[in-house]
Amino acid sequence: MVLSLIDPLGSNFLKDFPGQNLINLDKIDAAAGPSLATQPLRSFVPTFIGGGGLNPYIGTDGVNIAYYYKIWDHVYAWGEVIFGAGWTVGLGTYILELPFEYDSFLNLGSGISSSPVVGQGWVQDASSSAGRLPLTVHQRETNRLMFGVRLESSAINRDLRDSGYITWAQGDGFIWNAQFKVKETP
Amino acid sequence: MQTNTYSPSWTGTGGNPVLGSGGSVTGKYIRLHPGMVYGYAKINTGGSGFSAGGGTYRLTLPVAMRAEIDSFPVNPAIGKSYFLDASAALTSTDMTVLYDPGVGRMFFRRQDGDSWTATAPVVPAQGDKMVVYFAYPTSVA
Numbered sequence: 001m002v003l004s005l006i007d008p009l010g011s012n013f014l015k016d017f018p019g020q021n022l023i024n025l026d027k028i029d030a031a032a033g034p035s036l037a038t039q040p041l042r043s044f045v046p047t048f049i050g051g052g053g054l055n056p057y058i059g060t061d062g063v064n065i066a067y068y069y070k071i072w073d074h075v076y077a078w079g080e081v082i083f084g085a086g087w088t089v090g091l092g093t094y095i096l097e098l099p100f101e102y103d104s105f106l107n108l109g110s111g112i113s114s115s116p117v118v119g120q121g122w123v124q125d126a127s128s129s130a131g132r133l134p135l136t137v138h139q140r141e142t143n144r145l146m147f148g149v150r151l152e153s154s155a156i157n158r159d160l161r162d163s164g165y166i167t168w169a170q171g172d173g174f175i176w177n178a179q180f181k182v183k184e185t186p
Numbered sequence: 187m188q189t190n191t192y193s194p195s196w197t198g199t200g201g202n203p204v205l206g207s208g209g210s211v212t213g214k215y216i217r218l219h220p221g222m223v224y225g226y227a228k229i230n231t232g233g234s235g236f237s238a239g240g241g242t243y244r245l246t247l248p249v250a251m252r253a254e255i256d257s258f259p260v261n262p263a264i265g266k267s268y269f270l271d272a273s274a275a276l277t278s279t280d281m282t283v284l285y286d287p288g289v290g291r292m293f294f295r296r297q298d299g300d301s302w303t304a305t306a307p308v309v310p311a312q313g314d315k316m317v318v319y320f321a322y323p324t325s326v327a
Contacts, residue, residue: 040221041252041323067254069323071219076321078255078262120263120282122295132299134282150297175284177263179321 003027043067044099046145048081050162052092059084063173066098073184075100082124082173089162094174096145100182108140112148112158115140119178121147123160126171135160137178145178190215192248194227197291198304200241206232206312215248221323223249229316236312238304244291245318252323256287265320267294269302272313279307283320292320 005024010016044066050056058064058081066079079096102108108115115138125131136148147160155164160174192213196203205211209232215225225248255262265283281294281302294302304310 040219041254041325043254063259065258067252067323069219069222071222076222076323078258078264078322080258080260080262082259120266122263122282122284124260125299128299129301130299132295134295134297173260175258175260175263177321 046096049095050090054091056090057088059087078177118180121176124173195246198239198241201239203239204237206236208232227318231314242301264322267318270315277308
């Protein structure tokens with residue numbers, strides 16, 4: 001990120017410095033956004049998508065929460081998805097759609113091989129510790145996350161989805177964090 | 187940006203480990219902006235006199251977790267770690283760093299889904315090491 005802080009008010013460096021300095025600081029504040037405010041941790045609800053065309057439903061008392069901290073053009077986020085009463089499993093790869101736009105220079109794809117790892121996660125199996133398996137968190141496309149399963153998991157798919165890594169039940173879910181660069185919005 | 191040091195407390199739910207000669211538990215962290223905390227912790231079990239303790243291992247954080255994350259229904263993931271078994275590569279492993287809101291400490295999830303304990307993936311011994319990286323928000327200025 002490059003900010004132009006040269007916007008001379010006048011030719012007298014000493015006399016004009018306070019006004020110039022104020023302008024520069026305002027520009028920095030505007031570019032940094034909420035990260036400089038007193039309440040920088042913000043929340044959002046990711047859109048929970050099933051890549052096979054049928055979205056999962058977290059149920060009436062399910063949980064889908066996320067908090068993020070944006071510092072300049074980097075976002076640090078933590079979230080959880082937990083299935084509640086009346087949940088449905090959906091179909092296909094589990095995807096979370098975020099309210100951010102990744103920087104296009106990353107040239108991200110939609111497959112796990114073109115979606116770099118940007119965080120860690122794990123599967124919450126409410127009934128068995130043996131099912132609380134690790135996940136890799138991948139950024140894909142322009143504003144999405146997907147989740148990779150561990151080595152030798154015996155699942156036939158590489159990604160977290162409606163079936164395979166765990167047989168989902170009420171109280172199960174997945175927990176994630178991610179750190180990624182977003183499109184600059186100075 | 188200032189690098190701060192802290193002394194993590196390494197505990198076991200069934201008895202705390204005791205470091206051997208030359209052993210250490212150290213931590214460093216920085217603040218960014220200033221609510222984000224990035225930290226590192228290292229455990230060196232040391233030599234003669236090391237005792238593994240018992241139960242699930244935990245480590246303290248340098249500053250308190252932000253309340254919103256503290257209220258997550260299940261343990262949030264806040265980092266990554268690696269346990270080095272000095273005597274065997276097979277039981278050296280990476281683990282996910284989780285936060286336990288109930289006790290305000292980190293613990294560690296193995297690849298098989300269970301926690302790092304005084305007996306698994308292996309009983310820690312002299313010369314073993316653990317390195318931890320974590321990042322989380324705090325409201326402490």
